[in-house]
Amino acid sequence: MTEQSWAAEAGLGRAELADGPAAVLFRPGATAAHIATVDGLAFTDLPALLEAAEGQSGRIQPGKPVALNEDALLSPVGRPRxxxxxxxxxxxxxxxxxxxxxxxxxxxxxxxxxALAGPYADLALPPESDKVDYESELAVVIGRRCRRVAAEDVADVVFGYTIANDGSVRDYQLHTPGRTAGKAWDGLTPLGPVVVPAERLGGVHPDLRVTGLLNGETVQDDRTSSMVYGVTELITYLTTFLTLEPGDLILTGTPAGVGAVRQPPRYLTDGDEFQVHIEGIGALCNRYHAEKRP
Incomplete structure (x- = not known):
């Protein structure tokens, strides 16, 4: 992919501005951003932006500057296919x-x-379960429509990486072998804060430290180079049987240390804060509160 022309510290994200959601270029921690544009056009979400840019970071340019409060940050991809x-x-x-x-x-x-939520959003713990767990993960963001991708071509279809917490409701997860009831819960998978182009993070062979902190205590710590199936293997396998589209997300799995296997188990409770840090990308940080039963 073409090297981006925007500032090296910046990433591609999404924020709720005065006139609605917009894709923005910004550096986490900054109080200002630029509207992300392709050929002078602005976008409300990344799938359309990445399609217009043909997956090339160099075609994404900074538009007008805007003030940015981090509380306004949304999941960088709002409606992936x-x-x-x-x-x-x-x-x-x-x-x-x-x-x-x-x-x-x-x-x-x-x-x-x-299931997606913003990188700094307060997240509701459902009243139906007291077994909500955390999973720190690297997420792949696809840049181009692709099918049957050869290993040597994977770099052409990966746009970049972001951070995810694969929120898991463990008792519901065990209702069926497929895990769906425990994994697709409304608003329990925060994503962000930014998508960083893959070429800045080791391309399709990232070796990035992933850490998860529960109330400031490190409970997960590993490197993405430990993954059984790396980015190349996952994309060649997936595109054997389906077409990946711009903005599609692949959550690549979590390191050891999840709450369900601790002795005793440590599930998320009212007032807990969980952070996921991935080097080169930044961190997401979410506080949990008990949702009252309707």
Whole structure:
């Protein structure tokens, strides 16, 4: 992909501005941003922007400057066509959950856009369960429509990376083998704060430290180079049977240390704060509150 012309510290995100949501270029922690444009056009979401840019970061240019309050940040991708998640993709996590070997193929399950939340949003713990868990993850953002991608061509279709917390309602997750009821819960998967182009993060072979902190205590710590199935393997496998579209998300799995396997288990409770840090991208940080039963 073409090297971007915007500032090296900036990422591509999305914010709720006075006249509605907009894709923006900004550096986490800054109080100002620029509207992200392609050929002079602005966009409300990343799938349309990435399609217009043909997945090339160099075609995304800073437009007019805007003031930015981090509380206004949204999930950088609001309405992806697909959210594909990978389970058991770190060896230490597989072992802590009782597996003795890696899965023979990527262990896949879906989410939908209803699950996404902003990188600094307050998140509601559902009254139906007291077993809500955290999962720190690297998320891949697809830049170009693609099918049957060869390994040597994966770099042409990956736009960049962001951070996800794959919120999991563990008791509902076990209702069926597919995990869907526990993984697709409204608003329990924060994403962001920005998407960073892949060429700044090791291309399709990222070696990035992933840490998860619960109330300031480090509970997850690994590197993306530990993944059983890396970015190249995941995309070549997925595109064997489906078409990936601009803005599609692949959540690549979580390191060891999730709450469900701790002794005793440590699930999220009212007032907890969970942060996910990934080097080169930044951090998302969410506080949880108990949602009252309707």
């Amino acid at each position: 697909k959210i594909i998640c990978v389970g058991q993709n770190y060896p230490a996590h597989s072992r802590e959950t009782g597996r003795t070997s890696a899965p023979s193929y990527p262990d896949l399950f879906p989410k939908w856009d209803n």
